[in-house]
Amino acid sequence: MSKRIILIVVALFILAACGSSGKPESFIDQPGPLQTEYSELADELLQSGEDLNGVPLVQRNFIEGCMKGGQDGSESLISLANSCGCSYKALVAFVREVTISDIEAFKAFEAFDKQLKDEDGFANLDTRVKDIFSSCQS
Numbered sequence: 742m743s744k745r746i747i748l749i750v751v752a753l754f755i756l757a758a759c760g761s762s763g764k765p766e767s768f769i770d771q772p773g774p775l776q777t778e779y780s781e782l783a784d785e786l787l788q789s790g791e792d793l794n795g796v797p798l799v800q801r802n803f804i805e806g807c808m809k810g811g812q813d814g815s816e817s818l819i820s821l822a823n824s825c826g827c828s829y830k831a832l833v834a835f836v837r838e839v840t841i842s843d844i845e846a847f848k849a850f851e852a853f854d855k856q857l858k859d860e861d862g863f864a865n866l867d868t869r870v871k872d873i874f875s876s877c878q879s
Contacts, residue, residue: 767847768833771798776805785822788830799850803829827877835873 765771772795775783783793786804796804807825836849853870857863863871 782822788826
């Protein structure tokens, strides 16, 4: 039960953080450096050999929210970074898979973000998205 609660808290912080720094309109908008405090974890967070100085804003926000929300001492920073990197990649892949364009995929991503801001947002979240967060924590 406590792992489920942690998963919920992490998911809420992850997606709630996505809109915190300006308004990106796609997954590639506003590239910039990964936060300095996370640069040593770039391999785990980015997971695709991306340039840590050209990380899109939505991804940086996701990473920041995930890392801050998950630092409760129950997981090593490397494990948490792997979970955060995996969750972002898998969620983006999922919304791209179930939509017809990148614009629609980004809108779906934003819709999940908005849904999680509601009081029972995680409970009402699409099971496939819940499974993404769960599988990335394994």
